[in-house]
Amino acid sequence: METDAKIYVAGHRGMVGGALVRRLRRAGFTNLVVRTSTELDLRNQAAVADFFAEEQPDYVLLAAAKVGGIQANSTYRADFLYDNLMIQSNVLQQSHRHGVRKLLFLGSSCIYPKLAPQPIREEYLLTGPLEPTNEPYAIAKIAGLKLCEAYRAQHGSNFITVMPTNLYGPGDNYDLENSHVLPALLRKFSEAAAQRLPQVTVWGTGTPRREFLHVDDLADACLHLLRHYDGALPVNAGTGRDITIQELADLVAELTGYTGEVVFDFARPDGTPRKLLDVSRLHGLGWRHRIGLRAGLEQVLTSADWLQATQAVATATT
Numbered sequence: 001m002e003t004d005a006k007i008y009v010a011g012h013r014g015m016v017g018g019a020l021v022r023r024l025r026r027a028g029f030t031n032l033v034v035r036t037s038t039e040l041d042l043r044n045q046a047a048v049a050d051f052f053a054e055e056q057p058d059y060v061l062l063a064a065a066k067v068g069g070i071q072a073n074s075t076y077r078a079d080f081l082y083d084n085l086m087i088q089s090n091v092l093q094q095s096h097r098h099g100v101r102k103l104l105f106l107g108s109s110c111i112y113p114k115l116a117p118q119p120i121r122e123e124y125l126l127t128g129p130l131e132p133t134n135e136p137y138a139i140a141k142i143a144g145l146k147l148c149e150a151y152r153a154q155h156g157s158n159f160i161t162v163m164p165t166n167l168y169g170p171g172d173n174y175d176l177e178n179s180h181v182l183p184a185l186l187r188k189f190s191e192a193a194a195q196r197l198p199q200v201t202v203w204g205t206g207t208p209r210r211e212f213l214h215v216d217d218l219a220d221a222c223l224h225l226l227r228h229y230d231g232a233l234p235v236n237a238g239t240g241r242d243i244t245i246q247e248l249a250d251l252v253a254e255l256t257g258y259t260g261e262v263v264f265d266f267a268r269p270d271g272t273p274r275k276l277l278d279v280s281r282l283h284g285l286g287w288r289h290r291i292g293l294r295a296g297l298e299q300v301l302t303s304a305d306w307l308q309a310t311q312a313v314a315t316a317t318t
């Protein structure tokens with residue numbers, strides 16, 4: 001990849017898109033094209049066609065999507081299915097029409113069957129029923145992956161697909177209802193520590209296991225795959241290690257200095273019991289994660305992004 005190649009990063013204001021932009025800039029890529037969703041709604045077929053005709057990018061990184069945690073996925077089911085189907089269909093079709101040299105599509109570990117054998121290998125896709133809380137999102141992501149495969153098979157398009165585990169890092173969403181577990185716990189425990197609250201409520205039973213990858217590691221993995229991988233097979237991206245939600249809550253309590261009680265709200269869904277990714281394909285391609293969970297969380301809690309996000313939340317609630 002030449003450093004003056006024109007790269008469209010879709011979703012650059014999001015957590016993953018932001019990390020991709022930072023990583024690409026650090027690697028010397030200067031010709032980045034970005035649009036906010038207000039400037040370009042990727043669900044709009046005609047607008048996406050006009051954009052590609054005007055910009056003619058060489059590479060496309062598709063990090064724009066409707067994204068959220070277990071509650072958002074379960075509540076806004078139509079939006080998660082419709083928005084994601086439209087965004088990816090429009091971007092993939094125009095990337096094909098305009099002869100984009102390579103496209104990277106981001107799926108998710110939730111595309112695999114709810115009770116898949118662990119760790120989850122890429123070939124377990126479509127071998128069993130999905131987790132109901134995020135079935136619409138998973139169906140959309142599976143359709144995206146299959147569309148990449150189909151463009152490659154029918155037209156020879158170099159569309160590659162990456163399936164990340166649960167991510168965290170700068171640019172995360174700290175909304176208490178719609179976010180993923182890690183940002184939610186960081187906020188709940190740090191607020192409880194500051195206000196000396198006697199209890200923090202964690203959703204579900206605390207027994208589900210989750211794997212967490214720092215978003216800067218994911219961005220690095222994506223650049224590695226852009227440079228070194230042209231295959232049809234999807235590639236899992238994770239650390240190969242997971243922990244229970246109870247262990248995660250204990251870790252976040254320790255890091256935020258919270259010493260009160262942790263209670264579990266059994267009325268909230270657990271979701272998938274476990275979704276540890278088998279990352280041997282990615283390791284075989286020469287990439288491994290660098291940022292462990294404790295170090296990654298310490299980095300988040302001392303970052304300018306965290307201070308900004310928590311100040312914005314404090315201002316909005318006073």
Ligand SMILES: NC(=O)C1=CN([C@@H]2O[C@H](COP(=O)(O)OP(=O)(O)OC[C@H]3O[C@@H](n4cnc5c(N)ncnc54)[C@H](OP(=O)(O)O)[C@@H]3O)[C@@H](O)[C@H]2O)C=CC1
Nearest residue numbers: 011013014015016036037041042064065067106108166167
């Ligand atoms: N977060 C996670 O834990 C995981 C994420 N992923 C995948 O990574 C990708 C990025 O996720 P993440 O960065 O966390 O998500 P974010 O919610 O942080 O960012 C999503 C971005 O998508 C853009 N977007 C949403 N709808 C539209 C639209 N209609 N038109 C144009 N742009 C739109 C938004 O743009 P704007 O800000 O301009 O409105 C936003 O910046 C997704 O494909 C997701 O499935 C996969 C596994 C785990």
Ligand SMILES: C[C@H]1O[C@H](OP(=O)(O)OP(=O)(O)OC[C@H]2O[C@@H](n3cnc4c(=O)[nH]c(N)nc43)[C@H](O)[C@@H]2O)[C@@H](O)[C@@H](O)C1=O
Nearest residue numbers: 069070073108110134179180181184202203204269270271
């Ligand atoms: C990345 C992935 O993210 C989603 O799947 P998920 O991993 O189930 O999502 P989550 O991070 O929101 O929850 C993980 C676990 O944690 C528990 N939990 C405890 N306390 C809080 C809490 O306060 N908030 C949240 N959100 N969860 C909590 C929660 O009950 C669950 O057991 C997919 O929908 C899909 O979008 C996807 O691809």
